[in-house]
Amino acid sequence: MSTTTLTKKEGAAPVEEPVLRKPSTRKRLVPYWLLLPGIIWLLVFFALPLVYQASTSVQTGSLEQGFQVTWHFQTYWDAFTEYWPQFVRSLLYAGTATLLCLLLGYPLAYLIAFKAGRWRNLLLVLVIAPFFTSFLIRTLAWKTILADDSLVVDVLNALHVLDVTSWLGWTEGERVLATPMAVVCGLTYNFLPFMILPLYTSLERIDGRLHEAAQDLYASPATTFRKVTFPLSMPGVVSGTLLTFIPASGDYVNAELLGSTDTKMVGNVIQSQFLRVLDYPTAAALSFILMAIVLVMVTVYIRRAGTEDLV
Amino acid sequence: MTDKTAHTGKNTGGGDVRLTGISKAYGSFTAVHPLDLTVPQGSFFALLGASGCGKTTTLRMIAGLEDPSTGTIFLGDKDVTDLPPYKRPVNTVFQSYALFPHMDISENIAFGLRRRGIKSVKKQVDDMLELVQLGDKARHKPHQLSGGQQQRVAVARALINHPQVLLLDEPLGALDLKLRRQMQLELKRIQTEVGITFVHVTHDQEEAMTMADQVAVMNGGRVEQLGAPADLYENPQTTFVANFLGTSNLIEAEVLETGSDVVVTAGGGKLRVPGDRCTSAVRQGGKVLVGVRPEKISLAHADDAGSIADGRNRVTGRIVDSSFIGVSTQYVVNSPAGAELQVYEQNIERDARLRPGAEVVLHWNPAHTFGLDAAQDIDAGVETVEDAG
Amino acid sequence: MRWLRKNLVVIAGLLTLAYMILPNIVVMVFSFNKPNGRFNYSWQRFSLDAWKDPCGVADMCESLSLSLQLAAWATVGALVLGTMIAFALVRYRFRARGAINSLIFLPMAMPEVVMAASLLTLFLNMGIELGFWTVLIAHIMFCLSFVVTAVKARVMSMDPRLEEAARDLYAGPVQTFLRVTLPIAAPGIAAGALLAFALSFDDFIITNFNAGSTVTFPMFVWGSAQRGTPVQINVIGTAMFVLAVLMVVAGQIITNRRKKTATA
Numbered sequence: 001m002s003t004t005t006l007t008k009k010e011g012a013a014p015v016e017e018p019v020l021r022k023p024s025t026r027k028r029l030v031p032y033w034l035l036l037p038g039i040i041w042l043l044v045f046f047a048l049p050l051v052y053q054a055s056t057s058v059q060t061g062s063l064e065q066g067f068q069v070t071w072h073f074q075t076y077w078d079a080f081t082e083y084w085p086q087f088v089r090s091l092l093y094a095g096t097a098t099l100l101c102l103l104l105g106y107p108l109a110y111l112i113a114f115k116a117g118r119w120r121n122l123l124l125v126l127v128i129a130p131f132f133t134s135f136l137i138r139t140l141a142w143k144t145i146l147a148d149d150s151l152v153v154d155v156l157n158a159l160h161v162l163d164v165t166s167w168l169g170w171t172e173g174e175r176v177l178a179t180p181m182a183v184v185c186g187l188t189y190n191f192l193p194f195m196i197l198p199l200y201t202s203l204e205r206i207d208g209r210l211h212e213a214a215q216d217l218y219a220s221p222a223t224t225f226r227k228v229t230f231p232l233s234m235p236g237v238v239s240g241t242l243l244t245f246i247p248a249s250g251d252y253v254n255a256e257l258l259g260s261t262d263t264k265m266v267g268n269v270i271q272s273q274f275l276r277v278l279d280y281p282t283a284a285a286l287s288f289i290l291m292a293i294v295l296v297m298v299t300v301y302i303r304r305a306g307t308e309d310l311v
Numbered sequence: 312m313t314d315k316t317a318h319t320g321k322n323t324g325g326g327d328v329r330l331t332g333i334s335k336a337y338g339s340f341t342a343v344h345p346l347d348l349t350v351p352q353g354s355f356f357a358l359l360g361a362s363g364c365g366k367t368t369t370l371r372m373i374a375g376l377e378d379p380s381t382g383t384i385f386l387g388d389k390d391v392t393d394l395p396p397y398k399r400p401v402n403t404v405f406q407s408y409a410l411f412p413h414m415d416i417s418e419n420i421a422f423g424l425r426r427r428g429i430k431s432v433k434k435q436v437d438d439m440l441e442l443v444q445l446g447d448k449a450r451h452k453p454h455q456l457s458g459g460q461q462q463r464v465a466v467a468r469a470l471i472n473h474p475q476v477l478l479l480d481e482p483l484g485a486l487d488l489k490l491r492r493q494m495q496l497e498l499k500r501i502q503t504e505v506g507i508t509f510v511h512v513t514h515d516q517e518e519a520m521t522m523a524d525q526v527a528v529m530n531g532g533r534v535e536q537l538g539a540p541a542d543l544y545e546n547p548q549t550t551f552v553a554n555f556l557g558t559s560n561l562i563e564a565e566v567l568e569t570g571s572d573v574v575v576t577a578g579g580g581k582l583r584v585p586g587d588r589c590t591s592a593v594r595q596g597g598k599v600l601v602g603v604r605p606e607k608i609s610l611a612h613a614d615d616a617g618s619i620a621d622g623r624n625r626v627t628g629r630i631v632d633s634s635f636i637g638v639s640t641q642y643v644v645n646s647p648a649g650a651e652l653q654v655y656e657q658n659i660e661r662d663a664r665l666r667p668g669a670e671v672v673l674h675w676n677p678a679h680t681f682g683l684d685a686a687q688d689i690d691a692g693v694e695t696v697e698d699a700g
Numbered sequence: 701m702r703w704l705r706k707n708l709v710v711i712a713g714l715l716t717l718a719y720m721i722l723p724n725i726v727v728m729v730f731s732f733n734k735p736n737g738r739f740n741y742s743w744q745r746f747s748l749d750a751w752k753d754p755c756g757v758a759d760m761c762e763s764l765s766l767s768l769q770l771a772a773w774a775t776v777g778a779l780v781l782g783t784m785i786a787f788a789l790v791r792y793r794f795r796a797r798g799a800i801n802s803l804i805f806l807p808m809a810m811p812e813v814v815m816a817a818s819l820l821t822l823f824l825n826m827g828i829e830l831g832f833w834t835v836l837i838a839h840i841m842f843c844l845s846f847v848v849t850a851v852k853a854r855v856m857s858m859d860p861r862l863e864e865a866a867r868d869l870y871a872g873p874v875q876t877f878l879r880v881t882l883p884i885a886a887p888g889i890a891a892g893a894l895l896a897f898a899l900s901f902d903d904f905i906i907t908n909f910n911a912g913s914t915v916t917f918p919m920f921v922w923g924s925a926q927r928g929t930p931v932q933i934n935v936i937g938t939a940m941f942v943l944a945v946l947m948v949v950a951g952q953i954i955t956n957r958r959k960k961t962a963t964a
Contacts, residue, residue, distance in 0.1 A: 031792035035800065038781035038844060042803050045841040049818035056821045104716040111713030125948050126717060130724050132944035133937040134902055136921040140929060141723035144730065144741050192720055209409035212376050215396040216403045217423035217468065227422075231413045242809070250811020253904060257925055267813045267905075274817055274909065280824075287817040294811055 057284035067280060079285040083269050087293070090265040093180065093255075094248035097187035101195040101244045102237065104188070109199035109236070110229075114208070127196055135190055139257050142186050146176045146258070178260035186254035194243040202236030203229070238305045242298060249294055266290050326387030327352050328373060328476055328508060333382035335368050342368045344532045345381060350476070350510055350525070352387075355502050357511045357523035361555070361692075365532040366512045367406075370478050373510065375399045386475050397426070402469035403478040407485050408461050410453035416440070416464055417449040423472040439467040442501065459490045466498070470505060477502075479511045483518065491515075495522050516556050520544070528552050530692065544604075548590050550683055553602050555692035560608070562601045562626075562649040563685060566593050573682060575601055578647030582624045582680065589682035598685035605653040607679040610642060612662060613670035623674040628652065630669045640665075644673060724941055731934035738928025750931035754939075757930040760920055764936060767901055767917040770832070774839035774900035775893050781840070782847030782896075783889055789848070790855045807845045815842060816909035823910065830912025838910050839900040846899060847892035854888025 057075060061067035080087070112123045130138060145152055153176050156162050165171040170181040206229065214224040230237075252267030266286060273283035328350040335343040343365040350356045358366040371377040373384060375396035384392045391399050402423065410419050420439055421432040440446045443463035453461055462482060469477055482498070483491045499522050502509050513519050519526045520540040527537045528551070536548045547553035550561060564575035564582060573584045573593050582601055586593075593599050603624075611619055619625065628646030635658075642654040642665065654673060656665075665671065704711075730740055734747035755761035785804065789797070807815060819841075823834055858881075866880040867873075904918040911919060921933055 031788040031794045034784040034788035034792075038785040038848075039800060039803065041781055041841060042807070042844060045819060045822070045837055046807055046815065047803070049815070049822040052821045052825050053818035056825075104712075104719065107709050107712035108714075108716040110709055115710060115713075121952060123717070125945065126721060129941060129945050129948075130720055131898055131902070133724055133727055133941045134918055134921060136904060136918050136925070137727055137933055137937040138723040140741075140921070140925060140933075141726040141730070144726050145722065147741060149742075189719065189723065192716070207409060209405050209407075210411060212374075212396070213403070213405055213409040213411070214422070216374055216376070216401075216405075217472065218397045218426035219422070220395075220397050223426060228411060232411075246809060246811055250813040250905075252813065253922075267811070270813050270817055271908070274820060280821065283817060284821060287814045290811060291814045295809070298809060 053284045053287060056280050057288055059281050063278050072281070075281045075285045076289065079282050080289055083266065083286060086264055086266045086269050087289070089180075089263065090249050090267065090290070091293070093184050093187060093263075093265060094245050094251075096184050097191065097248050098195075098241050098245040100184070100188040101192050102241060105192055105195040105199055105240065109196050109203055112196075112200055113203035113206075124200075127193055131193065136253065136257075139186055139190065139253060142182070142189065142258055143177065146182050146185070148175055148177065152176075177258065178263070180259070180263050182258040183255050183263045183265075186258045187248045187251060190251075190254065191244040191248055194247075195240040198239040198243065199233060199236040202233045206232045234305065238302065242301070246294060246298065250290060327385075328510065329385040330369070330373070331383050331385070333369070333372060333379045333384065335365070335372060335377060336380045341532055343372075346534060348527060348534065348537075350508060352508055353506050354524045355499070355509045355511065355522055357513060357519035357526045358529055359513060359516060359519040359526050359555075360529035361514055364529040366514075366529045367480055369529070370403075370480055370510060370512045373476065374401055374403045374478050376403075400472075400475040401478060402472050402474040402476075403480060404462075404465045404469050404482045406481045408453075408465040408482075410461055410464055410468070412453055415450050415452055416445065416456070419453065419464060420468045420471055422468065427472075435471055439471045442470075442504075443467045458486050459494060462486065462494060463497075466501065470501070470507070473505075474507065476508045476510060479509060481512055481514070483513075483515075491518070498522065520556070528555065530555075546588065546681060547602070547683070549691070550600065550687050550689055551692035553681075553683065553692070554690065558605050558653050559602045560605060560649065560652045561683070561689050562652075563689065564599055564601045564648075566595055566597045566599055569593050569595060572677070573599070575599055575682075577601065578626070578649065580626055580648060582626070582648075583677040584680045584682045585678060588680065591682075591684035593682065600683040600685050600687075600689060602681045602683055603675055603679055605641070606639075606655040608652075608654045608673050608675045610644075610654050610656055610662075610665060611672045611674065612664045613672060614664075616672045619672060619674050622677070624677050624680060626652070626673045628671060628673060630665060630667050630671055632667055633665065642671075644671060646673070724937075727934050728938045728941070731931060731938045733931055733934075735931065740929045740931050740934065750935045754932050754935045757932045759915060760917075760930065760932055760936070763915045763917045763920040766832075766914070770836060770839060770916060771897045771901035773836055774843055775896040777836070777840040778843035778847045778896045779889065779893050782844050782892060783851050783885075785844075786848045786851035786855055786888075790852055804845050804848050807842055808849075812842075812905040813909075816906040819906070820909045830910055831914045834910045834912070835907055835914060835916070838906045839903060842903075842906060843896035843899050846895050850892035850895055851885060851888045854891070855885050858884050 055069055056067065058069060058071050058073060059067040060070045060072045060075075108123075108127070112120055112127070116123050144150065147153070153162075153174070156176070157174055162171050162174060162176070165181055166173060170184075171179045176182050176185075210228055210232070211224055214228045215221070219227060250267045252265055252271050255263050255265045255268050267290075270283050270286050270290070273279050273286065277283075328348075330346060330348040332345045332347065333343065334341065334345040346369070348369075358369060360366045368377060372379045375391070375394060375398075379392065382392070383390055386400065391401075411422065414422070417436050417440065421436050424432045424435060436449075437446070440449055443466060445460060445463055445467070448456060448460065453464065456464065462485075465482065479498070483494050486494060495518055498509075498511075511519070511522060520543075523540060525537065526540055526543055528535045528543065530551045536543060536552045538546075543552060544556055547556065547559065550559075553559035553561065562577045562582075564577035566573060566575050567581070568574040569586070571586045573586050573589055575582050575584060584599070584601055589599065591599075613627070616625075616627075626646050626648045628644040628648075630642050631645050631651070632643040634641050637658070639655045639657055640661070642656065644652045644654055646652060652673065730743070731750060732746050732748065733740055733743055734745050734749060735742070736744055750756070785800075788794075789800070816838075819834075819838055822828075823830060828834060862880055862884065863876055866876040871879060902918060903916075904922060907916050907919060908922065915923070917936075921929075924930060924933060
């Protein structure tokens with residue numbers, strides 16, 4: 001089609017002058033047509049809701065009389081002062097769970113990437129397989145595992161582990177269920193695959209010869225790990241911690257199923273304010289505060305981790 | 312750390328690398344058959360062979376990156392067989408270099424020194440960068456360097472440790488031909504300058520012959536032959552060496568007479584082989600493989616057959632192909648003695664009659680003929696298209 | 701002792717794996733339990749009752765079928781929109797790339813509860829009735845970013861010369877796309893589809909906020925955690941786990957066999 005228009009032009013204007021041929025308008029618009037539906041979807045159902053939520057957070061009123069925008073920023077302050085323990089708890093639990101995921105996940109990712117040999121695929125399947133059972137069912141299973149008379153709790157008791165954790169305030173007496181430890185344990189469990197998979201991907205990409213080169217250059221296995229393997233796995237560490245921390249900080253399922261009223265996280269508050277109490281402005285403000293905290297923390301974290309010029 | 316201190320200074324003592332009865336098996340597959348090898352101190356030693364011949368495995372066993380199934384490795388008088396790689400005074404230049412991508416060039420080069428607890432490395436690193444002519448690239452990351460520059464960094468990173476032995480695993484394999492030639496000379500220069508023993512693994516016979524004082528030709532996990540390049544070329548002991556190192560014309564022949572000159576017959580003609588150049592005992596009526604290098608052969612048109620001096624070995628044939636290479640012309644000749652004989656003629660005075668289809672006589676000095684045991688594959692070590700792919 | 705030090709990583713890794721698998725084993729074992737009360741948390745005695753009558757609980761199988769339909773439609777929606785975006789991002793230069801990239805990254809960098817709550821405020825303000833459609837809209841929204849990421853990774857690693865080669869060999873734009881581009885991008889698209897299906901099927905938080913009275917399978921499980929957990933939940937969980945593992949194993953065997961016939 002574009003060729004026919006061109007020949008016509010040439011016929012009409014015999015004067016020869018260098019014409020910079022621009023790609024046809026239709027061709028130039030292709031990427032925009034490809035982007036349009038998806039981007040509109042995201043704008044309408046992701047970005048616009050945030051605007052609505054922002055507006056809701058500065059409204060006052062009641063469910064019966066309706067809510068009006070009154071630029072009532074006081075809601076933020078009230079929400080934060082009332083629920084700051086839940087915020088602190090959320091960040092603490094999510095942070096601890098992320099750290100535990102890293103500590104538990106790294107050896108497994110390392111094992112799969114470097115030591116598994118022909119078992120590699122099987123191990124990968126075993127890491128992903130739990131996904132296929134609904135996470136709620138699996139989280140409920142922890143109720144059985146951590147029940148007061150369960151084997152795990154008996155063993156922990158016999159080893160006097162619970163004495164230590166109770167002294168630290170993580171558990172209460174001889175109980176594990178309905179304590180912070182149970183919630184962190186559940187969070188760690190739920191988000192472990194999100195840590196392991198990026199770690200594995202970045203570890204697997206490391207050229208095995210680099211380990212050999214380090215050893216050849218007088219680095220012991222421990223030094224090889226510290227100076228070569230770990231720095232090279234940083235992209236995996238960064239994305240793994242983000243994929244764990246972000247959802248964990250907003251989670252309310254583990255706190256609800258495995259915790260007690262003393263272990264409520266900010267997600268629980270947002271959920272109950274929105275779905276039970278129906279105090280929309282407070283819920284929206286809480287949700288925004290959480291979003292702001294997470295975004296700031298993530299940005300700072302990426303900045304700091306990113307300064308090392310990740311390869 | 313303590314066992315390193317002896318080797319931090321420039322090497323004067325030290326000694327040879329000795330492998331005794333070294334072998335490596337992976338399950339039922341034997342990569343290296345029990346092997347004895349001595350690499351003299353200060354020499355440039357090449358392990359030459361096709362891929363999968365066990366040369367790299369041998370090198371990795373010296374480095375400590377592979378545990379030998381049997382045997383002992385000595386560096387000088389010290390048994391290092393059980394030492395992990397990071398405790399051996401040996402360094403490796405890896406195939407495709409294995410430079411640490413997250414460190415810059417000077418950090419890469421300083422890596423070994425730092426691991427040994429040496430604090431002030433700047434001077435040594437600068438000297439090293441100077442030696443490999445990369446002074447201005449100290450702060451670059453490896454991926455910002457060209458292949459040849461990366462290669463030099465890899466050499467510098469290993470050499471800065473003043474190892475007793477430097478191991479080079481196909482260090483030039485990733486470079487293009489011209490750069491490879493340049494780096495061959497460069498490596499040779501560095502070796503002469505620092506005087507460290509170099510053990511170089513390569514599949515490129517020309518590379519091995521240009522650089523090494525000693526070449527061990529490996530095949531199927533065994534050393535086929537060991538010697539100086541010229542000796543290997545002139546006196547191959549097996550068909551593999553004859554074919555793998557350059558090109559050889561091998562003709563199957565029957566022995567007519569034995570003695571100081573062995574007389575054989577092939578395709579109706581008689582050929583003579585010096586008795587001391589036959590690798591196996593020859594007996595009358597037995598078979599022998601007669602070999603001669605293509606460049607030793609002269610080519611005469613059949614019409615001029617009379618002008619060939621007496622006492623030279625002759626084979627008649629017909630040219631089937633000729634290609635002009637520049638310095639020489641390469642002919643392929645079919646004869647009753649053997650098919651597809653190769654002849655390289657210097658382009659000094661070209662005989663216009665020598666074209667495909669022409670009847671010719673190949674003739675050469677019998678002293679340039681060698682005899683090999685007939686009980687082996689006549690095509691061993693010939694590079695075919697399938698092998699290359 | 702030396703053995704222990706050498707195998708420390710292996711032991712630690714396998715312990716982690718055990719930690720990850722343990723709940724699935726518990727779920728499986730307790731699918732054969734016959735609990736005394738309404739809750740299936742402590743072992744009483746062996747029984748096959750639940751396996752014989754997996755749909756014996758009111759509304760459970762309905763919620764399961766609803767979740768499967770929802771996941772299927774969400775996958776289709778996210779796949780179509782996401783693949784288009786991915787191709788546009790990799791193959792074309794245009795303005796506002798940075799803004800579009802962040803718009804796609806943000807949903808993944810936000811706690812789910814924030815998206816859930818804000819979407820709910822939108823629906824409430826617009827007066828849209830909550831139900832199947834609001835859930836589907838939400839699922840397509842959060843699956844979209846993951847599909848884009850998966851497909852983009854694959855298309856980016858693709859050698860553009862392959863398409864040039866196809867064009868050189870007389871394939872028109874449509875033919876090039878259908879015969880070269882799409883088959884090569886297929887693994888990325890398949891990965892995106894799997895991810896979207898799994899995310900949608902298992903999603904709870906966003907669904908919890910935007911489903912109204914519609915009950916998906918995760919919602920059913922959540923509700924039963926309050927009211928009493930029927931053994932059939934474990935039956936479904938176990939069946940899905942076993943089915944998925946079998947499918948992976950079967951896929952592995954097929955690819956292995958193909959490889960063998962290819963080399964033979």
